[in-house]
Amino acid sequence: MASYRRITVLEEGGVSVVRFIDKKIVDSGTIEQLGEELNALVTNEKRNMLLLNFDGVEFMSSAALNKLISLNSKVKAAAGRLKLCCLRAEIHEVFKITRLDRVFDLRKTQDDALAAFKL
Amino acid sequence: MTSIEASWSIDKKIPSELDAGHAVIEELMTALETLGWEGRDVFHIQMAIEEAVVNAIEHGNKRDDSKHVHVVFRVNRERAELAVTDQGQGFDHRNVADPTEDDRVDQPRGRGVMLIRELMTESAYNDAGNGVWMLKIRSQPEESGSEA
Numbered sequence: 212m213a214s215y216r217r218i219t220v221l222e223e224g225g226v227s228v229v230r231f232i233d234k235k236i237v238d239s240g241t242i243e244q245l246g247e248e249l250n251a252l253v254t255n256e257k258r259n260m261l262l263l264n265f266d267g268v269e270f271m272s273s274a275a276l277n278k279l280i281s282l283n284s285k286v287k288a289a290a291g292r293l294k295l296c297c298l299r300a301e302i303h304e305v306f307k308i309t310r311l312d313r314v315f316d317l318r319k320t321q322d323d324a325l326a327a328f329k330l
Numbered sequence: 331m332t333s334i335e336a337s338w339s340i341d342k343k344i345p346s347e348l349d350a351g352h353a354v355i356e357e358l359m360t361a362l363e364t365l366g367w368e369g370r371d372v373f374h375i376q377m378a379i380e381e382a383v384v385n386a387i388e389h390g391n392k393r394d395d396s397k398h399v400h401v402v403f404r405v406n407r408e409r410a411e412l413a414v415t416d417q418g419q420g421f422d423h424r425n426v427a428d429p430t431e432d433d434r435v436d437q438p439r440g441r442g443v444m445l446i447r448e449l450m451t452e453s454a455y456n457d458a459g460n461g462v463w464m465l466k467i468r469s470q471p472e473e474s475g476s477e478a
Contacts, residue, residue, distance in 0.1 A: 237380065239348045270373065272380045273445060277438035284436070301373035308448045309441050310430035 213256060217245040220252065226328050227258045228321065236271040246278035250285055259291020262324050266297040276311065283314065292316075296324040337406040338365065343398040346391040346416075351383040351399065358403050358412075365407050367468060374449040375410055375466050381442035382414040382462050390416030390460055410466040420459030 219230045229252070233241055252258045263279070279295075286293040296318040298306070306312040318324035338361040344350040358379060362372055383399065391397040397417040404411045429440040446453050446464055453464040 238352060239384075270376060272377070272384070273441050274384065276441070280436055280438040301370055304370075305377065305445070308445065310435050314436050 213251060215248045215251075217241060217248050220258075223262075223325055224328075226260045226262050226325060227252060228262045228264055228325075230264045230266065231268050234267060234269045236268060236275040239274065242272070242274050242278060245275065246281065249278060249282045253282070253285045253289055253291070257289075259286055259289040260328060261286060261291065261293045262321065262328070263293070263295045264297050264321055264324075265295065265299070265302065266321075268302065269299065271302060273305075276305070276309070280311075280314070292328060294318055294324045294327060296321050336365070337404070339402075339404040341400075341402045343400050346387045346393050346395060346397050346399060348384065348387055351387050354401055354403075355379055355383060358405070361403075361405055362410065365405060367405075367407075367410070371466060371469050375412075378446045378449045378453075378464055378466075379412055379414070381445050382412070382464070385442050386414050386416035386418075386460075389421075390418030392418065408468050410468075411463070412465075413461065413463045415456070415461035418460050420456075420461075423455040423459050 217232050219232065221228045221230075229249070231245075233245075236242060236245060252261060261282075283293050294316045297320065298317060303312075303317065306315065306317060316324075316327065318327060340354070340357060342354060344354055355376070359372070359376060362375065367375070383401070386399045387393060391399060399417075400413075400415045402413040423443060426443045427434060427440060429435065429437070429444055434440065446462065450464040451467045453462060455462050
């Protein structure tokens with residue numbers, strides 16, 4: 212398995228659960244690296260069942276949101292599924308304002324999200 | 331800032347570099363915390379000022395090192411007033427495409443104007459479209475808590 216600096220990845224019942232190292236995803240270098248690592252999961256490691264767990268993430272800029280949108284496209288192109296969980300209320304609000312809650316499958320807890328992969 | 335000070339301000343021209351932008355935003359965030367701002371309000375301000383400063387550097391000045399971004403932040407315990415002006419050509423803020431339209435919602439750009447408008451109490455652009463002013467009035471305690 213590749214090693215990453217911005218994320219950790221664990222397998223849970225056929226789903227790759229991704230957690231973020233950074234509490235604040237704001238620095239442009241960090242965001243670029245994060246985008247590359249997320250894309251590598253799909254492109255290099257051929258993972259297409261991804262759950263992004265935002266537990267511990269306090270802030271993310273819209274540049275980071277853009278990386279998630281790109282990842283979503285990649286996962287769709289690979290006939291996979293992407294879900295997000297455990298977003299703090301303020302980040303969830305940003306998804307609602309921008310209507311990205313229609314683009315992403317947002318779940319409250321990791322267990323909810325993992326169960327939804329089985330539907 | 332000492333504990334008896336109840337306001338903070340900065341009027342500064344920064345180079346068109348993201349590191350410089352983030353450094354001045356960090357100064358703002360530290361000042362807000364010192365003045366007792368917290369929770370949802372702080373998140374909203376950080377999101378909006380990130381949008382404004384990064385857009386000024388990247389889209390306004392196009393990272394041209396001969397240009398600067400002028401930031402004016404005035405903060406007290408109740409109000410945060412923030413202005414960001416670049417030296418670019420500006421944009422037509424009155425005719426920005428709605429990023430929530432079905433054919434645009436999954437495009438990875440164009441949310442800055444909307445986020446600033448929705449997250450701040452008031453916002454306005456100058457006629458040239460190269461400067462944004464925004465105001466956040468601090469929420470009452472019951473408004474600022476996080477909701478599940």
